[in-house]
């Protein structure tokens with residue numbers, strides 16, 4: 130056909146595209162240029178190290194430093210980048226970033242992106258609101274683009290995050306920066322239509338997912354193939370790696386190829402080698418960036434090496450690396466009596482009517498109670514609430530509404546504490562003390578995001594909670610005391626009491642909020658900070674508008690996981706895994722189990738329980754196990770005549786905790802004979818008496834059953850013998866049987882019949898009747 134065409138005029142025209150490069154060729158040239166420049170990206174490893182260097186590595190480092198090579202590697206142009214355009218990125222990604230108004234790099238983006246682009250495993254820690262999302266999304270897009278990923282290649286990248294709202298948020302950012310890429314991406318989170326997702330999930334190249342829902346797809350969608358996965362990202366990695374998600378994560382990782390790039394991001398990064406080992410990281414780069422002036426603080430952390438042992442109690446000190454709070458954040462705390470918290474909170478809201486704030490509370494029940502009560506008291510600004518047990522649609526509505534609104538209060542559980550990027554939040558109030566420093570860091574991180582300023586206020590109850598300040602101090606969290614002027618506090622207790630008294634629903638809610646709060650304090654593992662015995666129950670109940678203190682009983686279990694594990698001859702880890710399956714406990718912890726009973730039974734656990742409703746959703750496989758365990762336990766209790774354990778703690782109406790074994794109940798009680806005891810020995814004797822009595826009853830029952838079985842069998846035998854005897858007579862008449870047979874029949878068990886007469890007279894009468902009938906029949910035959 131030739132390389133040229135003729136024009137209409139007949140003149141020979143040169144080929145229009147002899148030198149023009151096709152789009153494909155251009156892209157290939159771009160890929161090879163980028164790959165070339167990434168070949169030289171040096172590792173940080175001589176400065177940023179996750180694992181303690183061995184002697185040889187230390188010697189090598191010393192040599193490198195002596196030769197001044199260290200300086201040289203850090204001078205690589207990629208480390209001097211300040212804008213996205215300084216990085217070797219595809220024009221597709223750069224266009225997407227520009228369109229979304231991202232131009233300058235943040236600290237974590239500067240340090241993490243080059244290492245990630247070079248294909249290395251990464252453990253990244255940077256303060257909240259410092260742009261970690263882009264730090265993993267950009268490399269992920271680039272890696273798939275360089276590999277020319279398309280639909281036929283199936284799943285190429287997977288991003289796991291702990292909550293649904295965070296999943297939605299990450300997906301939105303992905304959509305905005307990947308607008309010029311041709312890959313497909315999907316969002317897989319709980320609370321959405323599974324069937325609708327299942328059709329699409331297998332066709333996606335990138336998935337943003339919560340662990341439970343993803344595992345559900347892995348288990349139920351045959352076509353869902355992850356064997357080609359290139360990149361795995363764990364956002365809020367320490368949360369996903371903790372005990373709450375352990376089982377699900379392990380199951381997910383088992384479905385993924387070992388040859389992949391893994392990236393972990395969080396503001397409170399885990400350095401626990403054991404939990405990291407589950408991800409099979411390959412020589413990971415540890416990238417930590419502090420808030421202050423966005424400078425890397427890896428040098429300071431070089432000495433702080435990860436713990437090899439699972440921690441007990443103070444989780445942060447061993448496992449979690451806290452890289453500080455955002456630079457624009459001012460933090461303060463106030464010490465107030467627990468019973469005055471609601472009044473102080475109300476007064477605070479009333480003096481900040483134009484602000485946008487988040488109020489964190491421990492349980493879903495408290496969130497609902499405070500929200501409903503404050504709504505009724507009408508503070509004069511919008512009130513919203515979000516917690517794990519809300520319907521997903523309502524949850525998303527609340528999230529959207531709070532994002533859009535300029536001034537409002539959002540009452541929330543820790544479901545909203547991680548990763549969420551609500552714009553322009555001015556205040557974060559922690560009305561209840563957070564579980565640990567990690568939770569504190571994430572909660573306050575909902576304000577002062579990126580370059581914004583923000584304020585955080587922590588309410589600590591007088592007493593043990595003040596010890597939380599020491600925890601913050603140990604992690605260099607700068608926090609200042611604010612003294613509350615009593616003159617400026619409006620005591621809302623009478624108004625709350627009147628509102629609660631006039632509304633039965635609210636009263637029930639108040640009771641539950643009270644009980645679940647006590648329970649949440651009791652379940653905390655840091656006993657120096659959280660102590661139920663220090664709570665003034667009467668005052669606390671009064672502040673919730675209740676005239677009586679709701680009864681709360683707590684079943685105490687052994688405090689020490691290790692001891693328990695030892696007794697059960699299992700590892701601590703094994704014990705913790707079993708603990709996670711307690712689905713109901715999870716639901717209760719976050720507020721909204723369906724248990725309406727007045728008396729709440731609390732089982733203590735030191736295991737870190739999943740924190741959100743989706744955990745419950747996602748651990749539904751575990752729920753069945755928990756249910757069976759509870760059923761077994763209930764049967765055991767029934768056997769004990771429903772006697773409680775001697776170690777159980779029971780709270781009196783005055784809030785005093787006493788052991789069940791030490792209770793002397795009133796004579797009016799039904800079980801007085803057994804329960805009137807003054808000490809553990811009497812109590813044990815009572816239990817043992819009860820058990821012996823139950824065992825004796827069981828034995829009698831069994832004896833009677835065996836006896837009746839015997840007598841029935843004898844009657845049957847007798848019947849059989851009668852018939853046999855008849856047949857023998859018959860055979861002698863007709864000469865059918867042999868002589869031996871006749872003999873055996875004649876001497877067969879006739880003697881026993883007499884014994885059984887008394888026990889089965891009715892049957893014998895019948896047998897005699899049959900005998901007579903048969904004889905008649907024979908006679909007729911013979912005649």
Ligand SMILES: Nc1ncnc2c1ncn2[C@@H]1O[C@H](COP(=O)(O)OP(=O)(O)OP(=O)(O)O)[C@@H](O)[C@H]1O
Nearest residue numbers: 231233234235257258259260261262396548550579
């Ligand atoms: N390079 C950038 N330029 C401008 N804005 C940015 C940049 N990187 C991130 N941001 C903005 O900063 C905010 C916080 O980012 P992001 O949510 O990624 O923080 P984070 O570190 O993941 O926080 P958290 O620890 O709470 O999850 C977002 O609003 C995001 O749009």
